[in-house]
Amino acid sequence: MSNVVRRDADIAALGRLNEIHPRLESLYKDLHAHPELAFTETRTAGVVADGLARLGFRVTTGVGGTGVVGVLDNGEGPRVLLRADFDALPMREQTGLDYASAVTGTGPDGKQVPVMHACGHDMHVACLLGALDLLAGAHESWSGTLVAVFQPAEELGSGAQAMVDDGLFEKAGAPDVVLGQHVAPIPAGMIGCHPGPALAATDALRVRMFGRGAHGSRPETAIDPVVMAAATVMRLQTVVSREIAGGDTAVVTVGALNAGTKDNVIPDEAELKLNIRTYTPEVRATVLNAITRIVNAEATAAGAEQAPEIAPLDTFPVLVNDLAAVERTTEALRAHFGEHTILDTGPGTGSEDCGIFATASGAPLCYWYFGGTDPEVFAAAEKKGTVGRDIPSNHSPRFAPLINPTLANGVQAMTVAALAWLTPR
Known part of the structure; x- marks a missing residue:
């Protein structure tokens, strides 16, 4: 596919962005004000299903519980899966937004x-619905x-697998590529993508002493379990520092201690x-055994x-970006947004279950x-060296993406990425 042909398709699709943007901004604010926990996203699912139906998708x-799937057949060509998650977190918001x-x-x-x-x-949902609107138009x-x-329960690491187990690919067909995106606390206008293992595996455990x-x-x-637990917390800090090689990556966090x-x-x-966050089976086994x-x-x-x-709570697999798929997609994003806007952010210790759609279907x-x-x-x-302190990250009660230009950028990124795989006419 030539860059000229791709650029023509981009222009045709993105021409209506200004027209639909006010509606998308209202949608985003509505979703933000009405969050729902994993596998209870019934209101959100209804909003999504209505939006897909209006665009002519088969819904x-x-x-997988509350997941929503839309299919739009538009002639011969690749089957491109575009994914957004829509569950929220059990947290009290402290953004002060209206x-x-x-x-x-x-x-x-x-x-x-x-x-x-x-x-x-909520931003992911608004961006994907916006991209679908532009592509359908x-x-x-x-x-x-x-x-x-539109996937439920990403925060539990089980929503993608639930959709696969419920016959996602029988209902919608196996994709030729899986594309997904996530808003992050980096400057609006920047895009980060890392080929290969990009996000860590997660194991969450409950320990009763x-x-x-x-x-x-x-x-x-x-026999004091508080002292027992406190000693355990301190000793667990030595797992990464004393049992994992300096060139390997692992994180062990005790996120809750409850007693009395x-x-x-x-x-x-x-x-x-x-x-626990790890990248390889060997390091994972070392950490769990320790x-x-x-x-x-x-x-x-x-x-x-x-x-x-010791009982498992949830688990995420390593997310692995296909090298050729990253090259093809980021080439299109770079052509649209500019060379300086695309970063290789390196492997991250966050986790995501979007990769399950790819591994389960065999798609990149x-x-x-x-x-x-x-x-x-x-x-x-x-400049002050205070990014970690001053910039609220995901899962912070103060996390609030800047609507403009984040929303428009997310819509454009998903649209351009999809067109990099669809056949131009």
Whole structure:
């Protein structure tokens, strides 16, 4: 495909962006104000299904629980899968926006929790619907099949697999390529993409450590699980620093430690929640084995009468970008946005289950980031060396992508990337 032909198709598709942008901005604000937790995204799914139907897509709902799939057949050509996720996080929003979330939802434990789109999935939905609108409106400039996948439960790492297990490819056909994107705390206008292993595998664990409760004034009659858990947390910090080679990558984070209810009561047990990030099976095995050894050893050292329990919570596979797919896609993005806007961001320790659509279908994957931070604010923080402190990242209660130009850039990126694979007419 020549760059000239591709550019002509881009122009035909993107010509209506200014026309649809106000509607997309309203959609984004609406989604942001009404977030929903994993596998409960019924309102969002309804909004998406209605939008796809208006664009002429064949719509299937309830795929993998709450997932929505739209298919637009437009003659002979490649089948291009475009993916967006749409679940939110159990967090209280602190952005101060006039469209901030004030809703709550029911967590897996049945408790009410605040809910926020703290990872930008609302932006992903608005951008993909916008790209589909442009592509459908310019159907005379390309041929092939668009498969739009709106996925639930990315935050649990199980939504993509749920859709595959529910017959996604039987319903929509196996794709020739999988394309996905994610808004990130980099300057708006920048795009980052890394070929090869781009995002880490995740293992999340729940650890229960059992002691023997007693009155706080008589610790000698107890086996204190709080001390046991605290010692375990500190010892776990040595897994990466002392058991993983300097050239390898691993992260071990204890994200929660829960024990007890009152200052003068030693409880019977403590619970830890761990998050592990790795890139290779060998490093993963080393880390998991070390965690098991340390947890059991600390329990033994404390004189625990019951062995700890270690149970998996969720898992993500390594996301691997296909080298040829990255080259083809980023060539088109570079031609559209400019040479200086495309970065190789290197492998990241975040995790994503978008790659499951590629591995399950045998299709190549290209997954990239697009910036959502005010470039001037980012530049000022970079100059001071305070990017990590001053720029809210995904999963922060202060994370709020700059709507303009982030939304337009995300729409353009997905549109241009899709056209890089569809057959031009």
